[in-house]
Amino acid sequence: MNAQNSAAFMPDEDLMNTILCDLKRTVREYATAATESACPAVRRVFNTMTMDTLQLQGDLYTHMSQMNMYPAPAKALRQDVDKQLQTAQQMQQQTGQFVQQKTGQFGSSAQNAHITANGQHQPSHLM
The missing domain is CATH 1.10.287 (Helix Hairpins)
Structure with a gap:
């Protein structure tokens, strides 16, 4: 043509x-x-x-x-870009944690206890 x-x-x-x-x-x-x-x-x-x-x-x-x-x-404001990036990173982290929990990568103790802010295990029934 x-x-x-x-x-x-x-x-x-x-x-x-x-x-x-x-x-x-x-x-x-x-x-x-x-x-x-x-x-x-x-x-x-x-x-x-x-x-x-x-x-x-x-x-x-x-x-x-x-x-x-x-x-x-149009040019994006830096704060808007940073906010979207932070939201995407949080979602990625939460998704990774969910997958780890569901695939058993935390081990069996993580299913029965939660780690407190000071790093000590606390049974889930006390939370």
């Missing part, structure tokens, strides 16, 4: 926006596939595909931004 036919089909900006949206969707699907893969080799393949697609998406975004086809997002 030559440049003349391409322009008649769809303006470049619309075409690039369509491709950009498709790349974003593809990244989500690859990430989902990676998280659902039971086979480590398959998981690695999907991780690689995710990263490659993210790179391609970033390159396309940069090109579109340089051509003023994609407006830059």
